[in-house]
Amino acid sequence: QQQVKQSPQSLIVQKGGISIINCAYENTAFDYFPWYQQFPGKGPALLIAIRPDVSEKKEGRFTISFNKSAKQFSLHIMDSQPGDSATYFCAASTPLVFGKGTRLSVIA
Amino acid sequence: DAGVIQSPRHEVTEMGQEVTLRCKPISGHNSLFWYRQTMMRGLELLIYFNNNVPIDDSGMPEDRFSAKMPNASFSTLKIQPSEPRDSAVYFCASSFDREDQPQHFGDGTRLSIL
Numbered sequence: 704q705q706q707v708k709q710s711p712q713s714l715i716v717q718k719g720g721i722s723i724i725n726c727a728y729e730n731t732a733f734d735y736f737p738w739y740q741q742f743p744g745k746g747p748a749l750l751i752a753i754r755p756d757v758s759e760k761k762e763g764r765f766t767i768s769f770n771k772s773a774k775q776f777s778l779h780i781m782d783s784q785p786g787d788s789a790t791y792f793c794a795a796s797t798p799l800v801f802g803k804g805t806r807l808s809v810i811a
Numbered sequence: 812d813a814g815v816i817q818s819p820r821h822e823v824t825e826m827g828q829e830v831t832l833r834c835k836p837i838s839g840h841n842s843l844f845w846y847r848q849t850m851m852r853g854l855e856l857l858i859y860f861n862n863n864v865p866i867d868d869s870g871m872p873e874d875r876f877s878a879k880m881p882n883a884s885f886s887t888l889k890i891q892p893s894e895p896r897d898s899a900v901y902f903c904a905s906s907f908d909r910e911d912q913p914q915h916f917g918d919g920t921r922l923s924i925l
Contacts, residue, residue: 737913746815746902746916747854792854798867799914803853 706730707795709802716809722780724805726793729774733795738767738778741790741804750791751778783809813837815917817903823923829891832920835884836905844914845878845888846902854902860886893924 709726716722728736737752753760753767753776760767766779780787788809793802816835824830836843845857858868860880868878875894880886890897900921904914 744918746904746918748916749913752913798859799856801854 706800707793707802709793709805711805713806716783716807718783718785718809718811720783722783722787722807723777724791724793725775725777726802727775728795730795735796736769736776737794739792739794741792747792785809785811815903815905815915817917817920819920820918821921823925824893825925826894827892829889830893830922832888832901834886834903834917836886837915838884840905840907842906842908843880843886844904846904848900848902895924898922898924
């Protein structure tokens with residue numbers, strides 16, 4: 704049973720554009736929603752996280768939007784840069800379960 | 812600061828051989844996780860330790876897999892006997908606690924079973 708569904712599987716965005724990755728969860732007991740970023744040959748690293756008591760959290764160019772009633776949350780990357788090219792995983796906790804990942808490519 | 816250290820980085824071995832993956836968590840972290848990553852199944856939690864005690868091993872695929880944490884600074888994941896379908900990248904992660912604390916991942920062990 705996949706508890707966190709992530710889309711799209713892959714995404715190509717022009718430099719300077721907005722990247723949007725969406726996730727949906729099933730378990731209403733989840734209370735912590737992190738996003739991880741993974742570069743080739745490296746382990747995932749925490750990028751940004753949100754709790755369901757807020758609808759949005761912003762850190763620099765990265766923003767999480769959270770819709771508790773719809774059980775959905777999304778990552779927005781503003782002014783996308785080639786250095787943002789990586790695989791992004793949404794997750795939900797507790798226990799921590801990961802989405803299947805989105806491979807983002809930002810092209811110049 | 813030293814992060815989570817995994818060894819070896821790459822392992823290639825023949826089917827039927829015993830494989831041992833090693834992990835040194837970040838000092839002071841009391842939770843340790845082993846994950847397996849494949850294209851088909853994504854990131855799967857295999858086992859979780861808290862204060863060196865296995866808490867949840869429901870993700871361990873079968874009896875061929877075993878994990879130990881003899882002390883706070885070392886853990887092993889063993890596969891015996893190994894099979895080609897075990898080929899994957901195995902990650903170790905550690906955190907201060909399981910809930911709402913970021914997990915810090917090592918760079919993984921890429922395992923290929925021929």
